[in-house]
Amino acid sequence: MISTQGARARFSAVKEQAGRTPRKFDPPRDESGRRLKVSEFFGMNTFDQRLMREKLPKDVFAKLLTTIETGGRLDPGIAGTVAHAFKEWAISRGVTHFTHWFQPQTGATAEKHEAFLAFDEQRSPVEKFSGQQLIQGEPDASSFPSGGMRTTFEARGYTAWDPSSPVFIMETASCKTLCIPSVFLSHHGHALDEKTGFLRSVEVLSEKLCALLELSGTRGARRVVPMLGVEQEYFLIDRAFHMLRPDLIMTGRSLLGGQPPKGQQLEDHYFGSIAARVQSFMSEMEHELFKLGVPAKARHNEVAPSQYECAPIYGEANISIDHNQVMMEVIRKTAIRHNFAALMHEKPFAGVNGSGKHCNWSLAITASGQDLDGENLLDPGTTPGENLRFLLVLAGVLKGVHKHAGLLRAGVASAGNDHRLGANEAPPAILSVFLGDMLSKILDEIEKGAASGQNPEAAVIKLGVSRLPEVMRDNTDRNRTSPFAFTGNKFEFRAVGSSASPAFPVMLLNAAVADGVEEVAALVKKHLAAGKSVPEAAIETVRAVSTGTRPVRFEGNNYSEEWVQEAGRRGLPNLRKTPEALAQMTVPSSVEMLTRLGIFSELEVHSRYHVRLERYIKNMMIEVDTMKSMLDTMVLPAACSYHATLAWGAASAKTAGMNSPAVHVADRVSALAAALQVARTKLDAAARKAEAAGDEAAKARLYSLDVATAMTEARTASDELESVVADDLWPLPKYREMLFLI
Numbered sequence: 029m030i031s032t033q034g035a036r037a038r039f040s041a042v043k044e045q046a047g048r049t050p051r052k053f054d055p056p057r058d059e060s061g062r063r064l065k066v067s068e069f070f071g072m073n074t075f076d077q078r079l080m081r082e083k084l085p086k087d088v089f090a091k092l093l094t095t096i097e098t099g100g101r102l103d104p105g106i107a108g109t110v111a112h113a114f115k116e117w118a119i120s121r122g123v124t125h126f127t128h129w130f131q132p133q134t135g136a137t138a139e140k141h142e143a144f145l146a147f148d149e150q151r152s153p154v155e156k157f158s159g160q161q162l163i164q165g166e167p168d169a170s171s172f173p174s175g176g177m178r179t180t181f182e183a184r185g186y187t188a189w190d191p192s193s194p195v196f197i198m199e200t201a202s203c204k205t206l207c208i209p210s211v212f213l214s215h216h217g218h219a220l221d222e223k224t225g226f227l228r229s230v231e232v233l234s235e236k237l238c239a240l241l242e243l244s245g246t247r248g249a250r251r252v253v254p255m256l257g258v259e260q261e262y263f264l265i266d267r268a269f270h271m272l273r274p275d276l277i278m279t280g281r282s283l284l285g286g287q288p289p290k291g292q293q294l295e296d297h298y299f300g301s302i303a304a305r306v307q308s309f310m311s312e313m314e315h316e317l318f319k320l321g322v323p324a325k326a327r328h329n330e331v332a333p334s335q336y337e338c339a340p341i342y343g344e345a346n347i348s349i350d351h352n353q354v355m356m357e358v359i360r361k362t363a364i365r366h367n368f369a370a371l372m373h374e375k376p377f378a379g380v381n382g383s384g385k386h387c388n389w390s391l392a393i394t395a396s397g398q399d400l401d402g403e404n405l406l407d408p409g410t411t412p413g414e415n416l417r418f419l420l421v422l423a424g425v426l427k428g429v430h431k432h433a434g435l436l437r438a439g440v441a442s443a444g445n446d447h448r449l450g451a452n453e454a455p456p457a458i459l460s461v462f463l464g465d466m467l468s469k470i471l472d473e474i475e476k477g478a479a480s481g482q483n484p485e486a487a488v489i490k491l492g493v494s495r496l497p498e499v500m501r502d503n504t505d506r507n508r509t510s511p512f513a514f515t516g517n518k519f520e521f522r523a524v525g526s527s528a529s530p531a532f533p534v535m536l537l538n539a540a541v542a543d544g545v546e547e548v549a550a551l552v553k554k555h556l557a558a559g560k561s562v563p564e565a566a567i568e569t570v571r572a573v574s575t576g577t578r579p580v581r582f583e584g585n586n587y588s589e590e591w592v593q594e595a596g597r598r599g600l601p602n603l604r605k606t607p608e609a610l611a612q613m614t615v616p617s618s619v620e621m622l623t624r625l626g627i628f629s630e631l632e633v634h635s636r637y638h639v640r641l642e643r644y645i646k647n648m649m650i651e652v653d654t655m656k657s658m659l660d661t662m663v664l665p666a667a668c669s670y671h672a673t674l675a676w677g678a679a680s681a682k683t684a685g686m687n688s689p690a691v692h693v694a695d696r697v698s699a700l701a702a703a704l705q706v707a708r709t710k711l712d713a714a715a716r717k718a719e720a721a722g723d724e725a726a727k728a729r730l731y732s733l734d735v736a737t738a739m740t741e742a743r744t745a746s747d748e749l750e751s752v753v754a755d756d757l758w759p760l761p762k763y764r765e766m767l768f769l770i
């Protein structure tokens with residue numbers, strides 16, 4: 029039987045995509061039909077502070093603001109008033125439902141909508157929304173991952189409003205829902221989500237930094253918050269192709285597919301002119317984000333064909349994290365309207381660049397009662413005094429990252445990121461810090477002890493520390509190969525994967541740095557107690573930390589093989605695959621730190637490890653099953669069809685006494701199909717063995733090694749067949765079509 033159905037569907041997808049035109053959309057307008065400026069409608073779908081000030085009684089607003097700005101407890105007495113204001117505003121905007129919007133440990137967000145509809149005493153329909161409904165929700169928690177913290181008979185879970193992130197209206201077609209950013213806890217108060225731990229990490233980091241500032245002479249800082257700018261990379265491919273690829277639908281990445289002759293080697297995509305159809309998608313997507321108060325700032329083509337980036341203006345990390353979740357959702361939904369599928373996977377296409385989510389991170393004083401507000405502790409500053417402050421905070425970062433490099437690696441571990449980390453366009457699985465020439469030189473000088481025996485203040489100046497502002501202006505030596513790079517006045521955590529919620533990796537970064545800062549403060553205290561002046565104590569501390577954290581600092585090419593060797597000699601962990609990386613979460617140093625700082629209980633740490641390990645195993649299982657079914661129902665049938673055609677041609681040529689090339693091609697197809705069959709069997713066996721493994725850790729390990737290898741082998745065999753089988757018999761859209769037709 030010879031079937032060309034599959035290829036026909038592929039060709040009609042090509043035709044469909046060729047007929048596409050850029051979609052027009054309706055930007056917000058005023059009554060006269062004038063198109064509004066962005067500044068006129070920015071945030072119209074959020075109940076932001078401006079609106080709070082306008083709609084809430086003065087005393088209620090003041091109490092709410094205190095909670096938002098200092099992270100204190102919300103006065104339950106004001107909840108009813110706030111809920112009423114939210115409801116009136118939402119209803120006036122055509123909203124019918126509300127939902128507690130939270131981030132369970134699935135990497136995505138969760139929502140359960142409830143109508144405002146209720147009945148009053150006269151049984152007349154009314155809209156109702158109480159303070160209690162605002163503050164707390166009670167979704168059934170049993171179907172969310174808990175890592176063994178909760179059994180199904182203890183199904184109760186609570187969502188609790190997080191007032192520090194503004195409520196917003198999510199619009200889809202004609203449906204509008206009021207979303208209330210929330211945390212998610214179990215019946216016993218264990219954190220079941222990504223945000224609770226994150227918020228705790230913000231608190232403890234602030235506390236440790238304020239203590240260090242106080243010691244080192246910056247007085248009055250009451251709150252320091254991490255600031256975050258999250259760059260989001262993604263791919264867009266035409267939906268017609270997407271729908272013909274079971275692997276993209278099921279797993280988010282192509283499990284099969286031969287390399288086209290042209291990939292990204294011509295370097296013509298990065299910052300290239302943006303295709304009209306894509307621009308119109310980006311513009312609509314950004315309009316949606318603007319309405320939601322997400323300050324989308326930069327858009328550009330990324331390195332790989334069909335790869336793009338959207339970067340917002342940075343803000344308080346808690347809000348930036350919610351904004352990133354919103355951004356991913358808006359990208360996905362808007363893409364569909366433009367007949368695209370947005371792929372957020374870390375490596376949707378083998379052989380071209382993968383996608384990251386660079387987390388730009390700094391530390392800002394937000395409450396001081398003086399003019400310190402807004403100061404960035406990672407800004408090298410202009411005076412020696414401030415430079416000392418900067419150097420001490422830098423020492424805290426170095427200390428934390430060095431001590432917890434393994435844990436930070438665990439924070440970015442996922443099945444998807446395994447394909448990206450260590451590939452030659454992404455940071456390696458080894459966590460190191462890049463500081464740049466200027467800072468490295470300054471630390472070197474301090475280490476050499478140039479400051480000893482001199483007036484420390486003067487010595488600092490002599491060391492060149494007073495020239496630090498030049499770092500901002502002149503330091504263009506960006507190191508794109510580093511997983512954690514200093515970029516002028518912030519660190520760029522580049523190892524985070526594009527599909528990840530930034531909450532978990534940034535929470536671990538906050539925690540690690542809080543721990544580092546605590547140690548730095550203890551050292552300063554020791555020197556002060558020994559009678560040293562503040563500058564002396566600071567320089568001594570920076571010297572000791574700089575020397576001690578040398579192994580984690582690396583300025584060279586992180587992609588090189590020499591670095592892998594060198595890192596090994598330095599004793600830095602090189603955790604290539606997710607299971608070994610995740611294991612770092614439960615080593616004593618990680619558990620001790622996270623529990624001591626009050627970020628998680630021991631149970632919560634272990635549950636997170638289990639949730640992530642389980643997710644890894646499930647992702648791998650889904651990939652294996654998808655691959656097997658594609659090989660069995662698409663690739664092998666195409667190969668057999670082609671072989672049958674050739675066999676028929678070869679036989680008739682033989683009858684006619686002709687020497688036909690069909691004979692050679694038929695032999696080749698037959699050999700390749702046989703090789704694929706062998707690889708397919710091996711994959712099956714490897715997956716069975718993994719399934720039978722005694723415990724989850726062993727299972728995950730087998731998936732990451734034997735199963736992953738078997739998948740690569742099966743893919744190679746299939747991709748070779750793709751290069752031989754007649755194009756009009758091949759059912760799967762090819763790389764050249766998916767990546768180059770826009």
Ligand code: ADP
Nearest residue numbers: 255256257258326339340341342388389390518
């Ligand atoms: P690049 O791709 O060159 O690194 P982008 O403009 O794409 O730069 O992204 C840089 C990101 O860093 C933006 O989101 C920006 O708002 C953010 N950023 C800039 N300064 C800071 C800072 N002090 N703290 C945190 N994030 C910052």
Ligand code: MG
Nearest residue numbers: 259337339386
């Ligand atoms: Mg960028």
